[in-house]
Amino acid sequence: MRDVTIQDVARAAKVGLGTASRALSGNGSVSSQTRQRVLEAASSLNYRPNRNAASLRSKTTGTVALLVPDIRNPFFTELTYWFETAMRAKGSTVLIGSAGEDHAQENDFLAQIMAQRVDGIVISPQSEDDTVIRQVIEADIPLVLIDRPLKQLSVPVISSRPEPGMTEAVQNLASHGHTCIGYLGGPQSLPIARDRYAAFLEALNEHGLPGTTHFVEWGNFSRDAGKIGTQALLKRGVTAILAANGQLGTGVLEHCASSNQAIGPDLSLIVFDDYEYFRFISPSVSVIAQDIEGMGRIAADALVDCIAGKTAPDTYLPTVFIKRDSLRYAPPDMKENRKGDSLH
């Protein structure tokens, strides 16, 4: 059963092929009468335009791609959601690729989408390796980066400013009397990891926390690194941990759950990234939240600008501190006091 083509529509409407095309696509001028006829014919024939044929001529496919390290990471899940929503509103569909840690998969995906002639691509780079990004740039495909800036290349970057949230977070820890704060950092080779740590240090300085020392454990942005780092930090006697991303924070939770360390009473916790479930587990987890919805939407805007040949500015969205129950720390000496305090 052959598809109904624009030819069929033209015949049914008793107009020329070109007229039908113009009436349906909206380019060029058609008298409203004939347009009406064409539209009716189209819908009565159940006409579905063939994007592939159109793309062949117009060089635009109405399709963009989103490449993330792992869509199962809630940050990327949400980013994907908002980006897809924004792009669909703009009339484009989104091809997703979840690359995992595997470079072969990344290249696989890249080859496929290049063949598909996507209009543009958004990449959230996982590793320090730039080869994929360079390929995209070389192929001259409009590109927007999430999280990771790329030096000396005019590719728009959408990311976050860790400072606002970080400042409040540190202030809060300080006001609770913490003197030994542990920091779980991401790979120092990643700019965002460095930025977050710098913001952390700056926040400490800003509030002039005398006598406050901090301990740092570096690792990749993974749950396992979070577990291992937590273990190490606890040995060093920290009373609070600030995890530089959600995966690391999840690792903290995991370690504490398996070692019966009670978050809140025994250990304060703040996580950079607000995974949905942080809100309704017990105790709920205090976070420094990125504006993921904003990132997705702005990435979409930036991408269509790039596709249109315009330039799009780098955008750094503010973060906010959200205080929850993981900050109910009761230092040992306070516990001692309580014990003696039999009046209550």
Add this chain to the structure above:
Amino acid sequence: MRDVTIQDVARAAKVGLGTASRALSGNGSVSSQTRQRVLEAASSLNYRPNRNAASLRSKTTGTVALLVPDIRNPFFTELTYWFETAMRAKGSTVLIGSAGEDHAQENDFLAQIMAQRVDGIVISPQSEDDTVIRQVIEADIPLVLIDRPLKQLSVPVISSRPEPGMTEAVQNLASHGHTCIGYLGGPQSLPIARDRYAAFLEALNEHGLPGTTHFVEWGNFSRDAGKIGTQALLKRGVTAILAANGQLGTGVLEHCASSNQAIGPDLSLIVFDDYEYFRFISPSVSVIAQDIEGMGRIAADALVDCIAGKTAPDTYLPTVFIKRDSLRYAPPDMKENRKGDSLH
């Protein structure tokens, strides 16, 4: 800067257009000598095949679509991940659509992918409304359904058998001495919701739990329904709750966290669906897990079969019960005993 076409490759390799096409696509026979020449020419010219042009002739796009209610629901996130992985291995890219509750969005997405001429589509229906599905069938697009069977239509369904997991789960609750079990069910209009409840009842019977009563709260598969239902069940004195899906289970967690109800000691919990974070929160949540990876892969297999014109069987994957810490229930009378038991 014009794209390099297969023409250019053919010229460079000093062969005819057709030969180049056969050499590159693998269809038809070419002497290994000339194939070599063509391949070399292609890579040295940095040739990228144009899928759109190919699709115009071959009627196949190497693209499939996946439509889920909300990709942010961890079940669908993981399903998307595995499905995408499987499809990429088969050489297809995946267009995703996250429909939300919005029907307009669904239709939007549908129109777009029909224009894209996707080879097939996998739908995980959200509502009882079949209009989207019917449209796909009417357009004669190969279709596979996740979760939801469709009566009297030969569309493959990939879903789960709740029985194995449910049986073990109920047995476990019984062996812990629960006599009042609460059940949070999904919309009775949904087959999977009915199936799960039926499996629950069957499990109760199977183990001949004398004196065990159960209480049921129905709602849609949402966190809010879980919260409200939990509240209602607790008022009725249940000592354990079985939630019929992950969202409902999340609602239980949320209610308990905000009302200081300790899961484990105060209330046993088993959730149908194994969200990743259930494993490492405290207490960890016992679950009846679906084989999502299997569902994703089998859906991919079934879809390519449909595309190839073959029929694919309905597949129901077994569930498994995974025991975790949310079952450490200590009934009030046991607590009393403990109090008196000062020997320990």
Add this chain to the structure above:
DNA sequence: TTGTACGCGTTATCAC
């Protein structure tokens, strides 16, 4: 405003 003819890059169908 409307219709015609051509080309987009590829695959498929022929003859050779």
Add this chain to the structure above:
DNA sequence: GTGATAACGCGTACAA
């Protein structure tokens, strides 16, 4: 095994 040539469905410059 190989090389011309005709589609595929649509947009658009051009002529009418």
